[in-house]
Every structure is written in C-alpha cells, then in structure tokens.
Amino acid sequence: MSSPSPSKSSRRGAALARVLAPLVGAALVAGAVFAIGGSGVGRSWGAAQSYAIAPIVPLPVDPAKAVLGGMLFEDERLSHDDQTSCATCHDLKKGGVGPSPAKPRNGAKSAFDTLSVFNAVFNYRLNWLGEFSSLEEAIDSAVDDPAELATNWNDMLTKLKADPLYADRFRALYGGGWDKAAVLDALVQFQRTLVTPDSRFDRFLRDQEGAITAEEEKGFRLFEGFGCIACHQGRNVGGNLVQKFGVFAKPAGDRKMMKPADLGRIAITGLERDRFVFRVPSLRNVAVTAPYLHDGSVASLEEVVAIMGRTQLGRELGTSDIDLIVKFLRTLTGRYQGVPLDQAEDVGAAK
Ligand code: HEC
Ligand code: HEC
Incomplete structure (x- = not known):
C-alpha cells in the first residue's frame, strides 16, 4: 500500500480506469467551494443532507x-x-x-x-x-x-x-x-x-436534543459555511472524492513537499492534473487519529484546520473559528462495541 511497485502496476492500471470517473465530480466540487465559500454561515444544517452526510449505521455481517x-x-x-x-x-x-x-x-x-x-x-x-x-x-x-x-x-x-x-x-x-x-x-x-455509530454528531443529525453544545454546532455551521463540507462529505464526512491538496495556496508554503508520496495521484496515473491530488480523508473519529495529512506531518487538529483554510479555501482562519471547528470535529468520535473510541481501552477483535 505504500509507493507503487512495478509488480502491482497492472492491478493499479485496472483500478485506475475505475478511479477516473469521480474526477469529473471532483471538478464540480472545486466549483462548489467557491460558491459556498462566499455564502457565509448561519444556514440550516440541511447542507449536511445535500452533501449526503448521514449517521454511521451497523452493517449486516456473517x-x-x-x-x-x-x-x-x-x-x-x-x-x-x-x-x-x-x-x-x-x-x-x-x-x-x-x-x-x-x-x-x-x-x-x-x-x-x-x-x-x-x-x-x-x-x-x-x-x-x-x-x-x-x-x-x-x-x-x-x-x-x-x-x-x-x-x-x-x-x-x-x-x-x-x-x-x-x-x-x-x-x-x-x-x-x-x-x-x-x-x-x-x-x-x-x-x-469496524463501524463506529452513535457519535454525538450523528445524534445531532438524528435531531436528538442537546446532542452537541451550542459551540460545537457553531463549529459545524462554520464547516458548512466555509465550504469544508464540499470536500469532506458523504456518510464518512470525506472518503468519497479525490481533490488537489493545495487548491489556493501551495501546501509547500506550510510544509515541505519533497517526497515522492507528496506528489499524489500523478504517481499512479501519470496525468499532470493528478499532481498533488489525494483522496479527501474521512473526518470520522479524526480527534483520535493524529497525526494528520498523508505523511502524518501535522500533530494537532488546530494546525491542520488552519492549513486547510489556507490551502483549500484561500482564507486565513481566525483562532476562534479554528477552535469552534475543532470542537465540532471532536463530536465526530463514534463508538465501537458500544464504547466511545476515545475511551476504548477494553475493545478487541477476536472473541
Ligand atoms: C505496517 C503497517 C500496516 C499493516 C501491517 C497493515 N496496514 Fe493497513 N494501512 C497501513 C497504511 C500506511 C495505510 C495507508 C496506505 C496508503 O494510503 O497507501 C493502510 C490502509 C489500509 C486500509 C484502507 C483504509 C482507507 O480508508 O482507505 C485498509 C482497509 C487497511 N489498511 C486494512 C488492513 C488490513 C486488513 C491489514 C492486515 C491484513 C493491514 N491493513 C495491515 C498500514 C498497515
Ligand atoms: C477542496 C477540498 C477540501 C476542502 C475545501 C477542505 N479539505 Fe480538508 N482535506 C482535503 C484533502 C485533499 C486532504 C488530504 C490532504 C493530504 O494530506 O494530502 C484534507 C485533509 C484534512 C484533514 C486531515 C485529516 C487526516 O486524517 O489527516 C482535516 C482535519 C481536514 N482536512 C479538515 C478540513 C476543514 C476543517 C476544512 C474547512 C476549513 C477543510 N478540511 C476543507 C480536502 C479539502
């Protein structure tokens, strides 16, 4: 799963054909970012529905x-x-x-x-x-x-x-x-x-009174209003699009992009338009999955949210906005085997 090796190239080639289709959708989303970025905050959380953010549900298994x-x-x-x-x-x-x-x-x-x-x-x-x-x-x-x-x-x-x-x-x-x-x-x-239902945010989506605090809800509205939601969308609040890392500002402005892994999908497609393009990560449980970014180069949520503002939205986010967004991100921590992931000392696989 690390850097592509020749022995895997045919399999990756086959995967590639299937990956190309969503790029069209990705281009549309880049447009949506501009539209939403200007619309400000304070809309209803209906936007979560139009971006198909939905609660995590247990799946049937054998x-x-x-x-x-x-x-x-x-x-x-x-x-x-x-x-x-x-x-x-x-x-x-x-x-x-x-x-x-x-x-x-x-x-x-x-x-x-x-x-x-x-x-x-x-x-x-x-x-x-x-x-x-x-x-x-x-x-x-x-x-x-x-x-x-x-x-x-x-x-x-x-x-x-x-x-x-x-x-x-x-x-x-x-x-x-x-x-x-x-x-x-x-x-x-x-x-x-390995699904984590019942995060506080999912309870909020289900209209449960008091599931998240007023500040956390403000953070979510900023997430919608700034347009984070245009990329981090779907049930997993991410994980269903590929997008350029560095739409507005070169991430290199914040960090060194020198390693082959930093080049993004161009490494597997060879297409110039895939330079610096990555799958948008899911933000489910993001509070317990530090460090962040494809190379794990960022340790704190505050820092990665500031980078997102600069590179993906072309705006310098103030510290109070960043704090509110991070508060919202912390509501995305779900439960595994009934235990919140941030208290998951007793969970295990084989029983
Ligand atoms: C040495 C560490 C390591 C081991 C061992 C390992 N993984 Fe991973 N796993 C990773 C890394 C690193 C990635 C991300 C790779 C990438 O993006 O190219 C990953 C990605 C994944 C993903 C994709 C997640 C996503 O959202 O895209 C799945 C699923 C996964 N691993 C399952 C497994 C399973 C099942 C095993 C055992 C058979 C396994 N891994 C063994 C490190 C590991
Ligand atoms: C144009 C698409 C786009 C927009 C808009 C966007 N992101 Fe991202 N986000 C990405 C991509 C792509 C990555 C992965 C970057 C990488 O590491 O290569 C990412 C990574 C992240 C991560 C790190 C996740 C992890 O597990 O490492 C967080 C947190 C995050 N974004 C939050 C936000 C927030 C908050 C906003 C709004 C302020 C936002 N993003 C706006 C595309 C976007």
Missing part, C-alpha cells in the same frame, strides 16, 4: 466469518516474520491507527500515514491515493507490501493451513478448497464490523 476475520486481523503469523499483524498498525484501541509513524518492517517504511480501519467500508475509494475501490483490493495489497505484512499468499496460506484451528474453521465456513479468496472474505467480513 458473524462466524467476522470472528474468523478478527482472529486473522490480530494474528502476527500473517506477516513474513511472524512479528506484524493488521492490528500492529491498525490498533482498535487507538482509533484504528498508530503507533505513528508505523515502525519500518524488514527495513521498509510506508510512505504514507496509517489510515484508520474504522468505517473504511464506507469509503468510496481506499488509501490516500484512492487507488483501490474494494476492501479486498486494499487488504490484498497489504499482504505483499514490503512495508506492511511483507509476505506472499503462498507462504501465508501454508502457515494458516498448517494450523488445525484455522483449517477446521475455514473448511466449515468456506469448504475444503479454501484459499486466498476465503482469507480476504473473512477479513472483509471483519472490516464490516
């Missing part, structure tokens, strides 16, 4: 397959050296990310900040470059990525088949000839359980 997927998720034998599991990088007690930056695996380090696994199932495109359109593809790419599990399917399947516990469960659920597709399916079933 429970037995999801439990099996949870076992795999936490099993270090999935990696080449038996030292790394999905949970090593996607800690469910830490917002589905961290420790950050991810430690190098076998000397290889991911070029990108770890994305949360929570609510990933609702993202239209996956990864910072939006190069995958299904969880299967995204998870598949973690397997042979030298900076992630650093293994290959043959080795992994050999290990899993040698373990009677896995062999029996897989046979029972997927039949005797179970293989890579069964492992991916179990992991995807588990991913489908």
Whole structure:
C-alpha cells in the first residue's frame, strides 16, 4: 500500500480506469467551494443532507466469518516474520491507527500515514491515493507490501493451513478448497464490523436534543459555511472524492513537499492534473487519529484546520473559528462495541 511497485502496476492500471470517473465530480466540487465559500454561515444544517452526510449505521455481517476475520486481523503469523499483524498498525484501541509513524518492517517504511480501519467500508475509494475501490483490493495489497505484512499468499496460506484451528474453521465456513479468496472474505467480513455509530454528531443529525453544545454546532455551521463540507462529505464526512491538496495556496508554503508520496495521484496515473491530488480523508473519529495529512506531518487538529483554510479555501482562519471547528470535529468520535473510541481501552477483535 505504500509507493507503487512495478509488480502491482497492472492491478493499479485496472483500478485506475475505475478511479477516473469521480474526477469529473471532483471538478464540480472545486466549483462548489467557491460558491459556498462566499455564502457565509448561519444556514440550516440541511447542507449536511445535500452533501449526503448521514449517521454511521451497523452493517449486516456473517458473524462466524467476522470472528474468523478478527482472529486473522490480530494474528502476527500473517506477516513474513511472524512479528506484524493488521492490528500492529491498525490498533482498535487507538482509533484504528498508530503507533505513528508505523515502525519500518524488514527495513521498509510506508510512505504514507496509517489510515484508520474504522468505517473504511464506507469509503468510496481506499488509501490516500484512492487507488483501490474494494476492501479486498486494499487488504490484498497489504499482504505483499514490503512495508506492511511483507509476505506472499503462498507462504501465508501454508502457515494458516498448517494450523488445525484455522483449517477446521475455514473448511466449515468456506469448504475444503479454501484459499486466498476465503482469507480476504473473512477479513472483509471483519472490516464490516469496524463501524463506529452513535457519535454525538450523528445524534445531532438524528435531531436528538442537546446532542452537541451550542459551540460545537457553531463549529459545524462554520464547516458548512466555509465550504469544508464540499470536500469532506458523504456518510464518512470525506472518503468519497479525490481533490488537489493545495487548491489556493501551495501546501509547500506550510510544509515541505519533497517526497515522492507528496506528489499524489500523478504517481499512479501519470496525468499532470493528478499532481498533488489525494483522496479527501474521512473526518470520522479524526480527534483520535493524529497525526494528520498523508505523511502524518501535522500533530494537532488546530494546525491542520488552519492549513486547510489556507490551502483549500484561500482564507486565513481566525483562532476562534479554528477552535469552534475543532470542537465540532471532536463530536465526530463514534463508538465501537458500544464504547466511545476515545475511551476504548477494553475493545478487541477476536472473541
Ligand atoms: C505496517 C503497517 C500496516 C499493516 C501491517 C497493515 N496496514 Fe493497513 N494501512 C497501513 C497504511 C500506511 C495505510 C495507508 C496506505 C496508503 O494510503 O497507501 C493502510 C490502509 C489500509 C486500509 C484502507 C483504509 C482507507 O480508508 O482507505 C485498509 C482497509 C487497511 N489498511 C486494512 C488492513 C488490513 C486488513 C491489514 C492486515 C491484513 C493491514 N491493513 C495491515 C498500514 C498497515
Ligand atoms: C477542496 C477540498 C477540501 C476542502 C475545501 C477542505 N479539505 Fe480538508 N482535506 C482535503 C484533502 C485533499 C486532504 C488530504 C490532504 C493530504 O494530506 O494530502 C484534507 C485533509 C484534512 C484533514 C486531515 C485529516 C487526516 O486524517 O489527516 C482535516 C482535519 C481536514 N482536512 C479538515 C478540513 C476543514 C476543517 C476544512 C474547512 C476549513 C477543510 N478540511 C476543507 C480536502 C479539502
């Protein structure tokens, strides 16, 4: 999942064709930013509806397959050296990310900040470059990525088949000839359980009295009025568009953009118009997924909101506006297994 390697180019090529369509939509959104940026604050939260922001909902899953997927998720034998599991990088007690930056695996380090696994199932495109359109593809790419599990399917399947516990469960659920597709399916079933409903903001969307404070609501109205919502939209408050990072001001004005990962989607499409274009990240649970931006270069929400104002909206946000927006962003923290993610010391995958 880090930088593209030749062995993956054909798969990425196929993914590319599917990714091109939303670019048209992205151009329209860039227009919308101007329109909304001028309209000021104080409109009703109806804008949330027109940008399809909706509460997180639990999804139907096959429970037995999801439990099996949870076992795999936490099993270090999935990696080449038996030292790394999905949970090593996607800690469910830490917002589905961290420790950050991810430690190098076998000397290889991911070029990108770890994305949360929570609510990933609702993202239209996956990864910072939006190069995958299904969880299967995204998870598949973690397997042979030298900076992630650093293994290959043959080795992994050999290990899993040698373990009677896995062999029996897989046979029972997927039949005797179970293989890579069964492992991916179990992991995807588990991913489908990694949703975080019932944030205070979702309760607000459901018209629950007192779900958020007056200040938090003011922050949301600024988020609408400034036009953040034009890009961070959809059920995940992001995750469904690709957009240029640096519409109005070069992010390089705030930070150095020197590494290959900073070039954005041009790295996979080769198209000049994709320079500095990234998937707009989801802001669900953003208060518990620091650090921020594709390279994890920003530690605080206040700082990243100021950068967004400058680079994406062409405005210098005042500190009181920034504080209100950050207060709103903190209402986007949901619950996993009934526990708010910022108090999630007791949650885990396999039961
Ligand atoms: C060494 C750390 C590491 C390991 C191990 C790892 N991941 Fe990731 N994961 C990442 C990073 C970094 C990204 C972002 C990659 C990118 O954007 O190119 C990511 C992205 C993802 C995404 C996409 C999220 C989104 O919203 O786009 C999913 C889903 C995911 N990982 C699931 C898994 C699963 C399941 C496993 C185990 C099979 C796994 N990961 C193993 C670091 C890791
Ligand atoms: C034109 C589209 C656009 C607009 C408008 C926009 N953003 Fe973003 N936002 C992005 C993109 C793209 C990124 C990812 C940048 C990167 O790291 O490459 C991002 C990243 C972020 C992040 C970091 C998330 C993370 O997990 O790292 C936050 C927080 C954020 N935006 C909040 C806001 C706020 C608040 C506003 C309004 C003041 C706003 N954005 C306006 C496109 C936009």
